[in-house]
Amino acid sequence: MMQILHFFNVLLLVTAHQPFMKFGMLEKPPMFMRKNSTVAGDNLYDGIWIDMIEWLSQHLNFKYEIIFVNNVLGRPQTLNGSGVWSGASGRLLRGDFDVLGPPVLMSFARNRVFHSVGVVEDEPSALLTPALTEMSSILSSIKPFQPMVWLLILISLLSAAICFAASSPSNEDRPFWYKRLIFSRIGNYVFYTVAILTNQGPVFALRKFQSKLPFRLTAGVWCLFACVMVNVYSSTLTSHITARKMSTPPTGGIQVMEEGVLSYLVIDDSFGREIILGATTGKLKKLGDLFRRHPENFVPDQETGFRKVATGCCAFSDFVSYFNYRIGKDFQETGKCRVHIGKPVKGYGFTGLLIRKDNNYRDAINQGILDLYQTGLVDYWRKKQAGRGYPVCQAQSKKKSKVLRSLNLRQDLVTAFFILGIGISTSFIVFLAEQCRRCKCR
Incomplete structure (x- = not known):
């Protein structure tokens, strides 16, 4: 019985000498955040640093x-001729709490x-942009129009027409100047080769006398070349129609600023605002x-920035851990x-926790945090807070960019008829040109 009483006395003595520490915490998901609850108790807050502080309290x-x-x-500010600190840093100096967290970026002013x-x-940080969107079918059919392909076809068309004009004999019934100008006959052969390509038949009757080169052989060689080029283009076009083509996201805030499509947001804290507005040269000045x-592109907090990006109007840079957590939460909600x-x-x-210089527990907290990181629990808590939504979104993004999709008749037939309309329009223009030429010849 005496031993039990002695044990409780020792326990009370140890408990009585336990140090008491106050942690002032800024809301910084997933490091520290308030729960959406009005019930008073010990579980008003959540985050990685809640688990870390609990572990440190037991360990130390x-x-x-x-x-x-x-x-x-x-x-730092100047008030009545003396330097003071505003915000949470000022409260830390006044002794409202002993430690300020989660870890904040170190600076020379704070270290003093x-x-x-x-x-x-x-x-690490990253750029957050609106979700990648699939390009429309009409745009995906227009973009594969490679200029080099059609330039080569045009060059070959003119080359074939010039070859025809050079190889055909002069017509004695024409004036002398007409026979000397070889370019006067090039247009006829251009109409002829285009008519063959569009299956409209010959534009004009072939001359009865024989030319220097086999006319149909030359036209056939050109048609074969054009057919190969068009088929190669058609396969490229088909892949662009059937494969998912996702929009390309910008790589950084400077690119967002230069493109001007999205508004670039920055959290309105004193440190970042002063760097941006105080720059005098380079890209930061722009x-x-x-x-x-x-x-208005300065936003008060991370949550406001994320919600604006989710609406599709803006881009926003912040820590990857926050984005992983917030995407998971947003996926669970929507x-x-x-x-x-x-x-x-x-x-x-x-980054590090801020503590007053007169605090005697600096070394103990440093050693405790080092021991905590060596356990591997911090990485486990980070993955736990990230949620299930972020991996799902990453997997969906990779799947969309690699897997072919089935054709949507309502959308993709629009592209097919669009291409068919180009062919019909070209054929109709050639037909009208042929009729105009016949009328002029008569």
């Missing part, structure tokens, strides 16, 4: 309280007044000029993949 034996703060990180703990390399003309993530870009900064 401390109690904690989570204080939700607004998303204004703060910056704060210590950074749990410093890791900045995670981006700053664009934001000065359109200040059942659609409304956005597309570009190629991840490696980060070139470092």
Whole structure:
């Protein structure tokens, strides 16, 4: 009995000396976020750092309280002749909480007044654009019109007509100047070869006397060449009609700005805004000029940026982990993949929790975070928060870009009749030209 009482006394003594820490947390999904619930309790928040703080409290034996703060990180300001910090950074200096997280980007100004703990390399970011759309069937049939193919056919047509005109004997009934101008007969042979290609029959009767080269042999060689070229083109055209052709997303914010099709959004935090608007040279200056003309492209938070991109009007850059989480959540809500993530870009900064310089637990928290990363739990929590929607959307995007689709009669027959109309129009023009020529000859 005495041993049990001694054990409880020791336990109470240890509990009484447990340090108590306050964590001020900015909303930054999937690192930290509020749950959509009004029920008071211990589960008001969710995210990777909720699990990390709980693990650290057990590993380092401390109690904690989570204080939700607004998303204004703060910056140095001058007030009454002295330097102060605004936003959450100012609250940290005043002692409203001991640690500020999730990890924020390190800067020289912050390092002068704060210590950074749990410093890791900045995670990769990517460009978020509206979902890739399948190009319409008419556009997919027009784009394969390779200029080189039709240029070669035109050159061969003129070459055959010139060859016919050069090889045919002079007509003694014509004036001298007509016999000397070889180009006067080229038009006749152009009509003839085009008529053969369009199956309209000969435009004019062949001369009774024999030419230097077999006329039909030369025309047949040209028709064979044109037939091969057209068949090659037709196979290319068929693949463009039957295969899925997805729109090509931009590769970066600068390309979005130069194309001008989408509006480029930036979160309105003090750090990014000052860099963009303060640039005086290079591409950042162009981006700053664009934001000065359109200040509405500064968005207050990540959620606003994502919702605008999902409507199809804008592009937005942020961390890949947030996009993975948000796409998964959006897929669960709507059942659609409304956005597309570009190629991840490696980060070139470092992030860490902010702690006051007079805090004595800096080394302990650093060691605890290092031990936590070595367990592999952080990667597990990240995959858990990403949700199932992001892998599904990625798989659908790859499948659409590789697999042939079945022809849609309502849409794809429009393309077929469009191409048929081109052929009929060409034949009709040749027929009218033939009739006009006959009328002039009479």
